[in-house]
Amino acid sequence: MNNNRKLMSIFGIAKRNISNRKIRSGIMIAFVFILASSLYISSLLINSMNLGLEKTIGRIGADLIVVPQEYENNMRSSLFLGECSTFYTDRSYMDKVAETEGIQQMTPQLYIASLEAECCGLPTQIIAFDPETDFIVTPWLQDINKKEINYGEVIVGNGVVADVGSTIKFFDIDFPVVGKLENTQTGYDYCVFMRFDTSKIILESERFKSLVDSTIDPDNVISAIMIKAKNGANLNTMASRITYTYKIPVKAFTTNGMFSAISDNLDNLTSFSSILVTISFILAVLALICIFTITINERQHEFGVLISLGATQKQLVLIIVLEAVMIGLIGGVLAVIISAVASFIFNNAITSALEIPYLDNSPSDLIPLILKTLLIAIGSSILASLYSAIRIGRAEPITLIKGDE
Amino acid sequence: MNKTKGYVSAIADIVLGLLLAIGPWTIFKTCSTAEKIMKCYYSCRAVLIIGIILMVIGLIKLLFKKSQNMITCISSAVIFALTILIPSWAIGGCANPAMACQKVAFPCIYAICVIGAVIQLILAWKYRGCKDE
Structure with missing residues (x-):
């Protein structure tokens, strides 16, 4: 006391x-x-x-990312910050890349930036994936109890302003939103995902052709190739081989290498x-x-x-x-x-x-x-x-x- | 001492009220209304009116010493606190967090309101036990 x-x-x-x-x-x-x-x-x-x-590196789920030369910054900003860009290259390069030893799975993706004044006034990154070969987006669908998305449908990242059941407009075309992904606190939260065949609707639209590119061949474009390597494969060797051996205008990065600048x-x-x-x-x-x-x-x-x-x-x-x-x-x-x-x-x-x-x-x-x-x-x-x-x-x-x- | 508190309270009301009134249209601009008028525009209009009300209250406090007391400080604090609800709940703004209103204008309004409410609450606390002159 x-x-x-x-x-x-x-x-x-x-x-x-x-x-x-x-x-x-x-x-x-x-x-x-x-x-x-x-x-x-x-x-x-x-x-x-x-x-x-x-979280971004963990979420990507690929060991190697192949992008058109000079577009690595666009890809990096899109994955890390959800910044929008449209870039593409020839789909036929996939056949060359597929010759690389050590590939377990590979899948193409297409990156399209929506127009300004759509979707609440700011552009949104659209990512198209191939459901047959995809190993990146499809596992995320299971987290929201969805097995697949159909032709014409889209799923949106958690930060995109659109509710399930509503529609979202890109290039004057309405797409029904069938799912909203979980919050991942990565750039993917501000992206919209659709199948490659759905993206063709956009690429063939008059508005896309008049404002972005009228010469595009919708069946023959991809923006990136995501690669999962076999266990024990040397990722740096694979990346060098893809970048330098095939003489095609693409650059391969290991996922960590992609973000080395950051x-x-x-x-x-x-x-x-x-x-x-x-x-x-x-x-x-x-x-x-x-x-x-x-x-x-x-x-x-x-x-x-x-x-x-x-x-x-x-x-x-x-x-x-x-x-x-x-x-x-x-x-x-x-x-x-x-x-x-x-x-x-x-x-x-x-x-x-x-x-x-x-x-x-x-x-x-x-x-x-x-x-x-x-x-x-x-x-x-x-x-x-x-x-x-x-x-x-x-x-x-x-x-x-x-x-x- | 009571006089200083009264002046501080009045000047805080006038300066912060002025910032609330003109800020969203000049210093920390909200979204453009060139193409279409969005919800944030109406939020900022409502905040402008409240900013003017706060300036008038500040002027009254400055001119009439009898109005410099704990009650007017608390009422100013409540007005500042309720102003936060206009962009955040009552009217709202653009849904996309990357828009100018959500990125700059509303955060500045919130910050001004928090500063105003805290100043007025501290002054009200200091008034406790003081007799009106």
Whole structure:
């Protein structure tokens, strides 16, 4: 009981020290806030990008991707961000690619960007697949209890604004929506899927021919070949063989290789953010050390009075450390609340500006991030207070009582 | 001290109300109405009216000291909080999250409203126990 009362009074003194020195406390909280918010935001962005990349690679389900030369960026943006593009090449190249050793399964896909002002004002990526050979989209259908889609029907990604049972218009043609895929938080969430024979309706339409390409042969175009390799096959050798041996204008990538540019960017972003957080950490700790040292010098008289009233030096040290904990906690909590609310509200603007598929705002991933941010905020504040606390702990009581004299 | 709180509350109402009124048409523009008028346009029109109401409340607080109290702060906070419901629920906007309204205009409206509500609630909290002058 007595101990509790002592603790309460120490806590009370520390609390009053913070609330009565508003400007000093405000500046210290601001330093912790800058450190904690930069740590929170940069970690959130890096985690989201990492997760987006992992999920995209996992979702593709192919070992090799063959695309027309010069269209690898279009393909990458389409898969990672759901950005729209139309590109195609000759279907006959498939026969050449099929000669490659080590192929277990291969299937073509066709990428068509819908027109603007259709489907809620923005273009949508249409992906056509061949149901007979497909091993990519068909397994997703099972997740929504659907075995297949028929001629003329489409299924939509979770982020596409169309409900099952409604229709969606592409190139002035209405297509019935028969399924909506699960949320995958990848670029596929903003794509619409249809069979190759359904895509012919679009390619043969007057609107497509007048606005995109009038010379296209709907029976003879594909955009990409997705390949599943046999177990033990050397993917890099297969990719090199397809790219260089057959003398056809296509390029083959391993799935990881396809996203190596994004992965490199991610590494750069991680390095920059680590530097930023380290600099903020050093600056915040140095600034806090300075403020603690200056104010502790000024407060020697106050500590002297406390010692005269019977406080021990251990309790004085505890007051300083408690003040540091409170400053760290207030700065950390403010940083977490403001950063979390801002990242939630500006989710769409951030993902679009930084070209990441989504911001990972799920509670299961946010809780460890929040705890890490609070821990570092409080830890840095305590670290900054240690020098002052040790000085007060080691000072002669008489020096403290004399104060600044 | 009460005077400062009153001025802060009034200026917050006027500045944030002005931002709500003109922001969606100038700084953080909503979707274009060139081809067709969409739901977000009507949401922003409703927000414009509320922005003007907030500016009028702010002016009243600035001119009449008797109106600077906890009740007017709470009422401003409630107006800011309810404004969030206009684009998010009552009228809404374009369904596609990539559209300008969902990407820029509405998030800015939400942010302004959250800031306004928090400021007014803090001031209302500070007024507790204070007697009207």
